[in-house]
Amino acid sequence: MNGHTPPSRSPDRHRELSLKSGILGDSEKIIQLLETIEQVAPTDITVLISGESGTGKELVARAIHHLSRRQEQPLVTVNCGAIPEGIIESELFGHEKGSFTGAVNSRRGYFEQAHHGSIFLDEIGDLPLTTQVKLLRVLESREFMRVGGTTVLQVDVRLIAATHKDLEQEVRKGHFRDDLFFRLNAVRIHVPSLRERPEDIPLLVRKFADDFCRDNHIEFDGLTESGLNRLRHYHWPGNIRELKNIVEKMIVLERGRRLDDRLVEKYLNEPAAAGKNLPMTVHLSKEEMEREFLFRLLLEIKSEIAQLRELMVAQTRPSYHLNPWREDQTIDYFETTEEESGGKKAERKSVADMEKEMIRAALVRTGGNKRKAAQLLGLSERTLYRKIERYAIK
Ligand SMILES: Nc1ncnc2c1ncn2[C@@H]1O[C@H](COP(=O)(O)OP(=O)(O)OP(=O)(O)O)[C@@H](O)[C@H]1O
Numbered sequence: 001m002n003g004h005t006p007p008s009r010s011p012d013r014h015r016e017l018s019l020k021s022g023i024l025g026d027s028e029k030i031i032q033l034l035e036t037i038e039q040v041a042p043t044d045i046t047v048l049i050s051g052e053s054g055t056g057k058e059l060v061a062r063a064i065h066h067l068s069r070r071q072e073q074p075l076v077t078v079n080c081g082a083i084p085e086g087i088i089e090s091e092l093f094g095h096e097k098g099s100f101t102g103a104v105n106s107r108r109g110y111f112e113q114a115h116h117g118s119i120f121l122d123e124i125g126d127l128p129l130t131t132q133v134k135l136l137r138v139l140e141s142r143e144f145m146r147v148g149g150t151t152v153l154q155v156d157v158r159l160i161a162a163t164h165k166d167l168e169q170e171v172r173k174g175h176f177r178d179d180l181f182f183r184l185n186a187v188r189i190h191v192p193s194l195r196e197r198p199e200d201i202p203l204l205v206r207k208f209a210d211d212f213c214r215d216n217h218i219e220f221d222g223l224t225e226s227g228l229n230r231l232r233h234y235h236w237p238g239n240i241r242e243l244k245n246i247v248e249k250m251i252v253l254e255r256g257r258r259l260d261d262r263l264v265e266k267y268l269n270e271p272a273a274a275g276k277n278l279p280m281t282v283h284l285s286k287e288e289m290e291r292e293f294l295f296r297l298l299l300e301i302k303s304e305i306a307q308l309r310e311l312m313v314a315q316t317r318p319s320y321h322l323n324p325w326r327e328d329q330t331i332d333y334f335e336t337t338e339e340e341s342g343g344k345k346a347e348r349k350s351v352a353d354m355e356k357e358m359i360r361a362a363l364v365r366t367g368g369n370k371r372k373a374a375q376l377l378g379l380s381e382r383t384l385y386r387k388i389e390r391y392a393i394k
């Protein structure tokens with residue numbers, strides 16, 4: 001490297017980078033991460049960001065763009081897991097009018113929209129194999145054609161990709177093309193999990209609590225040393241996203257009072273109500289912990305589903321009585337009497353309502369993590385996104 005020594009480490013520079021990027025932490029791992037971002041950002045090199053869910057991969061991608069010479073140009077973010085397979089190519093590369101049923105107008109794809117800027121392909125491991133071939137061609141030639149088009153378009157785009165999957169393993173399984181993987185893997189940035197850097201927890205808790213209390217005009221008495229310690233020793237399967245959710249939840253539900261380890265314990269997912277009889281496990285690998293977390297959540301969801309099912313059965317029991325107010329005097333099989341619903345006239349639920357509630361419950365359980373919610377519900381992530389949109393779930 002031209003005999004240059006790397007710029008000396010300065011706490012001020014780290015603080016500034018941290019502030020600019022929103023990536024908080026003063027652990028050695030975060031300092032290294034910030035330094036790598038600073039090194040790669042000004043170049044056009046392709047970056048592949050890996051890391052568990054909720055570790056901050058999207059923040060890293062944004063930081064790379066905003067510290068690059070393309071910062072004034074667009075950053076186009078695409079969640080590859082959320083786009084239905086049938087339209088992914090037209091979304092990425094655009095299409096010409098009439099190229100398929102429903103293509104009433106021509107459309108610029110995300111690559112064209114990102115011209116001179118950056119494109120962030122999130123969850124790149126979910127890209128179908130046929131689209132992977134096309135993406136590789138774009139990366140190699142910087143050229144592509146719209147779906148149904150005949151003109152070759154040139155594009156100047158910097159690619160940033162992210163995945164929570166183990167792409168090497170996906171390559172071995174034949175789910176991801178090795179040529180694309182090698183191309184993407186030019187620079188790999190691995191975002192460490194929160195359990196690998198528990199020393200950052202106090203700083204993060206303070207920041208999340210301060211922001212939340214300021215925005216919501218809440219007084220919060222903080223955590224005791226034992227409360228903070230409990231957070232340091234939790235395994236954080238949902239990483240920073242989970243920490244943020246838990247801090248906000250504790251502040252609201254405990255009405256801002258001072259939190260010790262006993263209060264904190266109530267909010268951690270470890271002793272989940274349904275799973276608390278399971279033996280506590282220690283010394284697990286990351287994958288095992290993730291599996292165990294999902295298993296515990298599954299148990300909880302199963303019990304919620306059972307309750308919902310009971311509710312549904314109670315509410316759809318036919319009552320065969322004539323409704324005297326109806327002119328046509330038809331039998332309304334689904335009218336529930338006050339008596340039957342225990343004095344209260346419960347709201348009747350359709351299958352769609354039940355589905356909506358199950359999706360909502362799964363999202364709450366997973367702290368809003370759609371991928372984990374999809375796993376719990378046994379749906380693909382794409383299907384879950386479609387349903388969330390259909391039912392307008394916030
Ligand atoms: N180092 C950090 N400092 C402050 N906030 C962070 C940090 N890392 C992540 N966050 C916050 O945690 C949440 C999750 O981050 P982000 O969406 O970037 O994670 P992700 O790795 O992309 O997750 P997923 O794989 O589920 O998409 C966001 O609210 C983000 O602002």
Ligand SMILES: [Mg+2]
Pocket residue numbers: 057058122
């Ligand atoms: Mg993300």
